Amino acid sequence: MAEYSALALLKNAFSGNTDWKPAWRKAEPKPRYDVIIVGGGGHGLSTAYYLAKEHGITNVAVLERGYLGSGNVGRNTVTVRSNYMLPESIRFYEHSMKLWENLSHDLNYNVMFSQRGVLNLGHSPAQMDEFAKRGNTMRHLGADAELMDSAAIKRLIPAIDDSRSARFPIVGGLMQRRAGTARHDAVAWGYARGADRRGVDIVENCEVNGFIREGDRIVGVTTSRGEIRAAKVGVAVAGSTGHVMRMAGVDRLPIESHVLQAFVTESLKPFLDTVITFGMGHFYINQSDKGGLVYGGDIDGYNSYAQRGNLPIVEDVMSEMVTLFPSLAPVRMLRSWGGVCDMSMDGAPIIDIGPLPGMYLNCGWCYGGFKATPASGFCFAHTIARDEPHAFNAPFRLDRFHRGTVIDDKGQGATPRLH
Numbered sequence: 001m002a003e004y005s006a007l008a009l010l011k012n013a014f015s016g017n018t019d020w021k022p023a024w025r026k027a028e029p030k031p032r033y034d035v036i037i038v039g040g041g042g043h044g045l046s047t048a049y050y051l052a053k054e055h056g057i058t059n060v061a062v063l064e065r066g067y068l069g070s071g072n073v074g075r076n077t078v079t080v081r082s083n084y085m086l087p088e089s090i091r092f093y094e095h096s097m098k099l100w101e102n103l104s105h106d107l108n109y110n111v112m113f114s115q116r117g118v119l120n121l122g123h124s125p126a127q128m129d130e131f132a133k134r135g136n137t138m139r140h141l142g143a144d145a146e147l148m149d150s151a152a153i154k155r156l157i158p159a160i161d162d163s164r165s166a167r168f169p170i171v172g173g174l175m176q177r178r179a180g181t182a183r184h185d186a187v188a189w190g191y192a193r194g195a196d197r198r199g200v201d202i203v204e205n206c207e208v209n210g211f212i213r214e215g216d217r218i219v220g221v222t223t224s225r226g227e228i229r230a231a232k233v234g235v236a237v238a239g240s241t242g243h244v245m246r247m248a249g250v251d252r253l254p255i256e257s258h259v260l261q262a263f264v265t266e267s268l269k270p271f272l273d274t275v276i277t278f279g280m281g282h283f284y285i286n287q288s289d290k291g292g293l294v295y296g297g298d299i300d301g302y303n304s305y306a307q308r309g310n311l312p313i314v315e316d317v318m319s320e321m322v323t324l325f326p327s328l329a330p331v332r333m334l335r336s337w338g339g340v341c342d343m344s345m346d347g348a349p350i351i352d353i354g355p356l357p358g359m360y361l362n363c364g365w366c367y368g369g370f371k372a373t374p375a376s377g378f379c380f381a382h383t384i385a386r387d388e389p390h391a392f393n394a395p396f397r398l399d400r401f402h403r404g405t406v407i408d409d410k411g412q413g414a415t416p417r418l419h
């Protein structure tokens with residue numbers, strides 16, 4: 001588009017950026033909307049975007065208690081993949097992958113989607129059998145998957161410890177080449193700008209502190225900036241789901257909040273051009289475009305709403321990194337942080353109508369919801385607009401826990417082994 005041309009960039013540089021416009025308006029809340037989305041994370045913003053784009057519903061407010069990107073959308077380690085085992089998950093995450101592949105064009109905003117591949121390492125013949133089964137299922141359902149042997153892995157990642165004497169020798173791996181990373185802040189900003197341009201009000205510093213009810217029905221919210229009413233209220237608050245839903249009187253959900261930590265090192269020369277996951281220890285790593293290694297491990301083993309973690313996980317994660325890459329031992333860690341994850345009991349998300357009339361729920365993303373951002377918003381918008389789930393989220397309803405049809409994709413839930 002003309003406004004982002006090289007000439008426009010040059011003009012802005014010499015004018016002190018005086019005609020740069022904010023990416024979204026600082027909207028004041030109106031007393032009433034057709035739809036309110038509680039939570040301005042990736043999922044809330046993408047839902048608002050697709051409500052406007054796909055369904056023409058633009059009288060929408062996204063209410064965010066802090067600033068955009070203050071939650072997990074700005075705290076994650078940016079892995080995007082669709083390498084699941086169960087058909088319901090593969091279909092949903094593969095739909096997300098297809099949206100990712102066109103997202104920068106769709107939003108006219110560079111989300112820096114980089115299909116650098118995600119490689120799950122295998123450490124035993126039994127694990128490789130399981131990878132072969134998973135890869136076949138993925139390919140059968142239209143995703144890409146490729147088995148690699150240890151020699152091919154060593155060629156791809158020369159620094160990896162492939163010795164037979166390693167505690168968990170590398171036997172092979174399952175590679176998804178279309179998987180990779182995206183720039184998390186850009187995803188939040190791109191969706192925010194896209195929604196704003198279609199008329200959605202994005203209201204920051206607006207904490208929802210209660211729900212307005214008429215009988216059983218939710219008809220609005222009370223906030224730190226006053227009462228706001230709406231025909232439909234969607235909740236997409238990730239790690240705060242238990243807390244927010246309790247305000248509506250829903251105090252039993254199959255969700256626990258846990259902290260997940262992430263780490264980044266000083267910048268190194270290009271060293272790793274794919275994402276690796278190490279399932280035997282629960283560790284994953286990629287190298288950012290700035291050169292820092294971005295990595296993480298397991299969740300902290302207790303419930304918490306605090307966005308910070310504890311030292312035992314730090315020690316655990318560092319030892320796993322050095323196990324895989326002994327040459328990284330002298331590298332300095334620059335920063336670490338934590339985010340609160342909404343861990344569902346089967347590891348799969350919930351995108352549904354209810355549980356109260358007038359309300360819609362989007363949660364249970366565990367530590368894997370960044371990759372779901374496009375499909376989650378797309379499906380949640382459909383569910384809110386049409387009062388019925390889309391085919392992609394029909395299996396992810398809340399009542400699956402009553403019906404016993406949980407979607408237990410090994411390694412995704414509260415007892416994780418793969419990232």
Ligand SMILES: Cc1cc2nc3c(=O)[nH]c(=O)nc-3n(C[C@H](O)[C@H](O)[C@H](O)COP(=O)(O)OP(=O)(O)OC[C@H]3O[C@@H](n4cnc5c(N)ncnc54)[C@H](O)[C@@H]3O)c2cc1C
Pocket residue numbers: 038039040041042043044063064065066067069070071072073074075076077078079080206207208209236237238239240244260261262296337338339340341365366367368369370371372
């Ligand atoms: C360290 C870490 C690493 C991760 N790595 C990956 C990864 O590599 N790949 C991947 O796919 N996923 C990853 N995840 C998970 C992913 O980040 C989350 O599942 C996803 O971001 C959650 O959805 P969201 O973006 O909408 O959440 P959030 O960004 O947390 O959005 C929820 C918003 O709701 C707001 N809110 C809460 N309460 C209220 C209230 N009362 N009123 C108004 N607003 C409220 C919060 O302020 C927040 O902004 C990771 C998570 C963490 C913490």
